[in-house]
Amino acid sequence: MNKKIEIKNLTVNYGTKDVIHNLSLDIYQNEVLAIIGPANSGKSSLLRSLNRMMDFHPTAKVSGDIKLDGESIYLDEDSTFLRRRIGMVSPLPVGLPMSIRENVTYAPRMAGCKDQKELDFIMEDCLKKAALWDEVKDRLDGLATKLSGGQQQRLTIARALSHHPEVLCLDEFSIAIDPVTTMKIEAVLHELKKNMTIVMVTNVINQAKRLGDRTAMMLHGSILDLDENEKLFNGVVKDQRTKEYIEGLFG
Amino acid sequence: MFKPSNHLLNKEIKEKKFKNLLSSITFFLFLPALIIIFWLFVKGHSALSWDFLLMDPIEGMTAGGIFPTIIGTFWLVVISVLVACPMGVIAAIYLSEYAKDNKLTRIIRLAILNLAGVPSIVHALFGLGAFVLFMKMGTSILAASLTLAVMNLPVIITSTLESLKAVPQSYREASWNVGASKLQTIRHIVLPNSLPGILTGVVFSVGRSAGETAAILFTGVAFYLPFLPKSVFDQCMALSMHLFTISTQVVGVPDAFPYATALVLILLILSVNSIAVALRSYFRMKRKW
Amino acid sequence: MEIKVTESAPLAMEWRQKKKEKPVSEKIIEGMIKTGGVSCIVLIAAILFFILKESYPFLVGAFNFKEFFFSEEWYPASVVKIRYGILALLTGTVLVTVISMLIAVPLGLACAFYISEFCSPKVREIYKILIEFLAAIPSVVWGFIAIMMINPTIIQLFDVPIGLNILNASIILALMSLPLIISVGEDALRAVPETYREAAEALGATKWEVATRILLPAAKNGLMAAALLGVGRALGETMAVLMATGHSIQIPNSIFEPGRTLTATIAAELGESPKGGEHYQALFAIGLVLFCLSFVVNLTADYLIRGRRQ
Numbered sequence: 001m002n003k004k005i006e007i008k009n010l011t012v013n014y015g016t017k018d019v020i021h022n023l024s025l026d027i028y029q030n031e032v033l034a035i036i037g038p039a040n041s042g043k044s045s046l047l048r049s050l051n052r053m054m055d056f057h058p059t060a061k062v063s064g065d066i067k068l069d070g071e072s073i074y075l076d077e078d079s080t081f082l083r084r085r086i087g088m089v090s091p092l093p094v095g096l097p098m099s100i101r102e103n104v105t106y107a108p109r110m111a112g113c114k115d116q117k118e119l120d121f122i123m124e125d126c127l128k129k130a131a132l133w134d135e136v137k138d139r140l141d142g143l144a145t146k147l148s149g150g151q152q153q154r155l156t157i158a159r160a161l162s163h164h165p166e167v168l169c170l171d172e173f174s175i176a177i178d179p180v181t182t183m184k185i186e187a188v189l190h191e192l193k194k195n196m197t198i199v200m201v202t203n204v205i206n207q208a209k210r211l212g213d214r215t216a217m218m219l220h221g222s223i224l225d226l227d228e229n230e231k232l233f234n235g236v237v238k239d240q241r242t243k244e245y246i247e248g249l250f251g
Numbered sequence: 252m253f254k255p256s257n258h259l260l261n262k263e264i265k266e267k268k269f270k271n272l273l274s275s276i277t278f279f280l281f282l283p284a285l286i287i288i289f290w291l292f293v294k295g296h297s298a299l300s301w302d303f304l305l306m307d308p309i310e311g312m313t314a315g316g317i318f319p320t321i322i323g324t325f326w327l328v329v330i331s332v333l334v335a336c337p338m339g340v341i342a343a344i345y346l347s348e349y350a351k352d353n354k355l356t357r358i359i360r361l362a363i364l365n366l367a368g369v370p371s372i373v374h375a376l377f378g379l380g381a382f383v384l385f386m387k388m389g390t391s392i393l394a395a396s397l398t399l400a401v402m403n404l405p406v407i408i409t410s411t412l413e414s415l416k417a418v419p420q421s422y423r424e425a426s427w428n429v430g431a432s433k434l435q436t437i438r439h440i441v442l443p444n445s446l447p448g449i450l451t452g453v454v455f456s457v458g459r460s461a462g463e464t465a466a467i468l469f470t471g472v473a474f475y476l477p478f479l480p481k482s483v484f485d486q487c488m489a490l491s492m493h494l495f496t497i498s499t500q501v502v503g504v505p506d507a508f509p510y511a512t513a514l515v516l517i518l519l520i521l522s523v524n525s526i527a528v529a530l531r532s533y534f535r536m537k538r539k540w
Numbered sequence: 541m542e543i544k545v546t547e548s549a550p551l552a553m554e555w556r557q558k559k560k561e562k563p564v565s566e567k568i569i570e571g572m573i574k575t576g577g578v579s580c581i582v583l584i585a586a587i588l589f590f591i592l593k594e595s596y597p598f599l600v601g602a603f604n605f606k607e608f609f610f611s612e613e614w615y616p617a618s619v620v621k622i623r624y625g626i627l628a629l630l631t632g633t634v635l636v637t638v639i640s641m642l643i644a645v646p647l648g649l650a651c652a653f654y655i656s657e658f659c660s661p662k663v664r665e666i667y668k669i670l671i672e673f674l675a676a677i678p679s680v681v682w683g684f685i686a687i688m689m690i691n692p693t694i695i696q697l698f699d700v701p702i703g704l705n706i707l708n709a710s711i712i713l714a715l716m717s718l719p720l721i722i723s724v725g726e727d728a729l730r731a732v733p734e735t736y737r738e739a740a741e742a743l744g745a746t747k748w749e750v751a752t753r754i755l756l757p758a759a760k761n762g763l764m765a766a767a768l769l770g771v772g773r774a775l776g777e778t779m780a781v782l783m784a785t786g787h788s789i790q791i792p793n794s795i796f797e798p799g800r801t802l803t804a805t806i807a808a809e810l811g812e813s814p815k816g817g818e819h820y821q822a823l824f825a826i827g828l829v830l831f832c833l834s835f836v837v838n839l840t841a842d843y844l845i846r847g848r849r850q
Contacts, residue, residue: 051428053424053427053428056424056427058351058352059352076561077562078432078561078562080430080431080432080562081430082430083427083428083429083430084429084430087428087429088428088429090424090425090428092421094421094422094424094425096422096425096426096440097422097440097444097539097540098539106426106429106431106439107429107430107431110426110429110430110431110432110435110439111430143539145539145540156425159425159428159429160428160429162429163429163430262746263746265746265748266746266747266748269747269748270654270658270747272650273650273651273653273654273658274654274658274659276647276650276651276654277650277651277654277655277659277667280647280648280651280718281667281670281674283715284670284673284674285670287677287685287689290689338576338579341572341573341576341577341579342576342577342579342580344573344576345573345574345576345577346577348573349570349573349574349577350577355578358581359577359578359580359581360842361839361842362580362581362583362584363580364838364841364842365584365834365835365838365839366580366583366584366587367838368769368772368776368834368835368837368838369584369587369776369831369834370775370776370777370778370803370830370831370834371679371776371777371778371779372776372778372803372806372807372827372830373587373591373776373827373830373831373834374587375806375807375810376590376591376594376806376810376823376824376827377586377587377590377591379594379810380590380591380593380594380824381586381590384594384815385590401583401587404580404583405580408580432562432566433570434566434569434570458676461678462676462677462678462679462680462681463678464678464679464680464778464779465679465778465779465803465807468807468810468811469810469811491678491680492680494680494681494684495680495683495684495779495783498683498684498687498688498783499687499783509684509688510688513681513684516678516680516681517676517677517678517681520676520677520678521673521676524672524676528672
């Protein structure tokens with residue numbers, strides 16, 4: 001399998017302490033990589049380094065190299081295009097202050113898509129994949145900010161899918177969503193991975209078990225363990241703390 | 252039964268006295284405001300008429316009306332707002348969306364603060380030196396308006412900055428996350444949602460420009476002009492200047508005239524400010540989040 | 541609206557393959573924005589530059605530091621002997637500023653306390669409207685009020701010959717600065733976290749004690765800044781003091797005597813002084829003094845608001 005993303009010696013610092021320290025990681029094409037670990041272990045910062053959202057952070061210092069398809073993501077000064085190739089679902093539900101229709105078609109429109117038929121298709125397609133279509137199909141022109149938290153989170157997922165990313169990053173996407181809907185989305189993710197690579201940060205160990213091909217355990221800014229799910233979740237660990245975390249002894 | 256001790260009772264009495272003291276101070280401080288407007292009205296309303304508003308001053312400004320001053324003030328305000336507004340909004344966008352937390356940004360903020368604190372007569376000196384003389388505009392509506400624009404700039408920047416900052420950061424991040432550029436985010440999300448606040452700030456600055464006297468004294472306003480200005484390079488009369496003139500420089504002006512002029516000026520500013528306040532409430536209701 | 545979703549999607553997808561470079565139009569607009577950002581620095585520098593430019597010949601010529609700042613003889617148009625001493629004017633400025641602030645700061649801050657801590661929301665709304673109303677009155681109208689209303693009142697009340705004097709100007713300046721002091725002071729008080737008040741009240745403190753022992757120290761910086769902003773306003777006011785202080789360039793012996801401020805002198809004399817002449821240049825030099833004074837006041841106010849955070 002070829003490597004989709006190669007991370008070498010990544011160090012992220014927000015001004016005082018290293019949040020991520022000398023982290024190296026390879027992510028393979030079309031795999032689902034789950035990242036688990038307790039709070040403040042740097043999981044979200046890792047994701048945000050992938051799509052260069054760190055560029056917007058006032059005090060963040062990032063060093064190390066990240067390659068997407070063999071090419072460094074820092075090649076272009078402008079990171080806008082990179083973020084069209086990498087989709088990001090943040091943990092907090094955010095509905096942009098516009099209609100639902102405009103929310104889901106926002107990304108393709110900003111990228112230059114002008115064809116109304118195509119925009120309509122993308123809108124329906126992505127809303128269906130985010131398990132939101134049935135609930136909003138009658139009020140597509142209503143304000144997105146009036147949706148419930150769970151609905152806005154699914155809207156965020158729909159937005160992330162709307163620009164057809166090659167890599168989809170999910171940061172604890174199921175926090176605000178009920179279990180039944182979560183299962184629906186997980187089924188969609190399972191389908192989607194045929195066409196994209198998925199990196200998933202989750203606090204729900206079972207979710208990592210269900211969806212992931214491989215799982216990485218992060219603690220204090222470093223990767224303790226990275227292995228195929230079959231091995232990792234059956235006790236084959238490099239670091240004892242991984243086993244303890246999985247069994248719920250801390251976190 | 253719980254009976255409060257003497258100590259507590261004293262405290263309560265002291266507390267009440269304190270509250271009453273503050274309340275009276277406040278009330279009496281604001282009393283002048285009400286007395287002033289009332290008294291201006293009483294003394295000036297007899298001169299207020301359509302003739303007063305639409306006629307030119309005649310007989311050495313001891314009769315007639317204030318029409319050319321209204322026109323002059325109008326032009327000064329319009330041009331100064333047209334110049335200050337885009338500049339101010341752009342500067343605020345820079346500060347809110349692009350500026351990093353470094354020394355340059357601190358210097359810019361200090362510059363804005365100082366610009367806001369420069370005495371109006373010093374603005375007049377600047378306008379005289381820069382626009383009237385150096386850029387050879389002569390004493391003209393253009394020079395005076397530009398001077399007013401420089402005066403209003405810090406206020407427009409500050410109010411625009413506030414509106415921009417009121418847009419939650421999460422919206423910007425959500426927009427960046429899906430591959431919209433910074434400029435696109437500003438254009439489609441930040442600006443449209445802060446336009447109301449910007450508009451309100453601009454309308455407030457209209458009131459400020461209308462009342463300004465010192466800044467326009469040597470840059471474009473004349474004591475008296477027998478005709479209306481025909482271009483921006485002409486001088487003009489102004490409502491604020493006119494009040495100064497007929498209350499200090501001209502003899503034989505009927506008593507009610509200066510009061511009426513002051514009344515017109517205040518009512519003008521108040522109506523503009525009320526529009527701004529109404530706009531502010533209206534947009535607060537229609538907010539999209 | 542029913543959308544027919546077909547198997548083969550009409551996806552052109554060219555927009556996915558767009559160029560990686562930032563479009564030129566974006567680069568141009570962002571360039572404009574960055575230029576606009578520094579425009580304020582350019583403007584304040586320009587103000588300083590032009591004032592220096594117009595006063596320069598005087599500064600290197602007839603200007604004498606000792607005479608300028610320490611002589612009260614301001615006779616720029618004298619036929620006999622031209623003198624440029626601004627002490628009387630400086631005194632005038634300092635006097636009206638100090639006296640007006642002695643009135644406005646304590647009263648204004650007391651007001652701020654009342655509006656922020658004690659009064660009911662409805663009353664607060666009314667006062668806020670009144671503050672905005674007061675703040676909207678232009679200085680020339682205040683000057684007019686000084687002449688027509690305060691003038692006769694002073695004459696009657698204190699039994700003095702003239703009412704256009706230092707006292708008049710101080711009262712007017714106090715009234716003009718009040719809205720600013722009250723609103724900034726109120727902001728400073730509102731910025732103190734509610735938890736401070738709650739904690740103190742839970743311990744049994746009365747509102748008076750909360751105000752003096754907790755809020756005052758906590759909001760100290762903001763309140764001082766409010767006072768300083770009032771000072772800045774009073775320092776730079778032109779029309780109102782021009783109309784209120786009377787016309788006498790001398791160091792007044794009491795607040796009932798007329799005086800002259802730096803600002804009023806420029807306003808009164810610039811029109812009559814020949815352009816480019818020495819008097820004209822000396823007036824610009826006064827403008828320079830004013831610029832520096834307000835610069836210092838504003839810098840201090842900003843430092844106080846920011847605290848020692850940096």
